[in-house]
Amino acid sequence: MIAIYPGSFDPITFGHLDIITRGSQLYETVVVVVSTNPNKQPLFDAEVRIQQIRESVAHLSNVEVDSFTGLTVTYARMRKAKVLLRGLRVLSDFEKELQMAHTNKTLAEDIETVFLATSTEYGFLSSSLVKEIAKFGGAIDHLVPQHVARDICQCYAKT
Numbered sequence: 683m684i685a686i687y688p689g690s691f692d693p694i695t696f697g698h699l700d701i702i703t704r705g706s707q708l709y710e711t712v713v714v715v716v717s718t719n720p721n722k723q724p725l726f727d728a729e730v731r732i733q734q735i736r737e738s739v740a741h742l743s744n745v746e747v748d749s750f751t752g753l754t755v756t757y758a759r760m761r762k763a764k765v766l767l768r769g770l771r772v773l774s775d776f777e778k779e780l781q782m783a784h785t786n787k788t789l790a791e792d793i794e795t796v797f798l799a800t801s802t803e804y805g806f807l808s809s810s811l812v813k814e815i816a817k818f819g820g821a822i823d824h825l826v827p828q829h830v831a832r833d834i835c836q837c838y839a840k841t
C-alpha cells in the first residue's frame with residue numbers, strides 16, 4: 683500500500699524525518715510530496731526542498747520524493763494511493779489537521795488520512811522554529827540534517 687506524506691517541508695526537520703521513517707515501516711511505499719502553495723513565499727524553492735529531502739531519506743529504499751501543485755487528493759488518485767500520512771504534535775495541530783482530513787474526505791471518500799503522533803523529543807519542532815533560530819545565529823544541528831543546516835545558514839548569511 684502506498685502512503686502520501688504531503689507538506690511544505692520548508693525545510694525538512696528531524697520531526698518530519700521521524701514520521702517518514704516510521705511511515706516507511708508501516709507502508710510498502712511512502713511518497714513525500716512537497717506541496718507548492720502559490721500564496722506562500724518559501725525560504726527554499728521546491729526543487730531545493732526535494733533535493734534536501736532526497737538526501738535525508740537516501741537510506742530508506744521505499745521512500746520517494748516528488749512535488750505537486752494542486753489538491754493532495756488529486757495527486758493521491760494519480761498515484762493510486764489510499765492513505766494520506768500526517769503528523770500530530772500539539773493540540774493546535776489537531777484543529778487544522780482534522781479540518782483538512784474532513785475536507786479531503788468530502789473530496790475523496792475512498793482516501794483515508796492517517797495520523798502519526800510525534801515522537802516526544804520532536805513535539806516542539808517545526809520548520810518555522812528552525813528558521814527563526816537560524817535567522818538569529820542559533821545552533822540548529824540538533825533539529826535538521828547536516829546538509830539542511832548548511833543550506834539554511836548559507837541562505838541567512840546572504841541576507
Ligand code: ADP
Nearest residue numbers: 688689690691697698768769770800804807808
Ligand atoms: P504543512 O504546511 O502542510 O503543515 P509541514 O511541512 O509544516 O507542512 O508539515 C507536514 C506534516 O508534518 C504536518 O502533518 C505536520 O503536522 C507534520 N509535522 C511537522 N513537524 C512535525 C514534528 N516535529 N513531529 C511530527 N509531525 C510533524
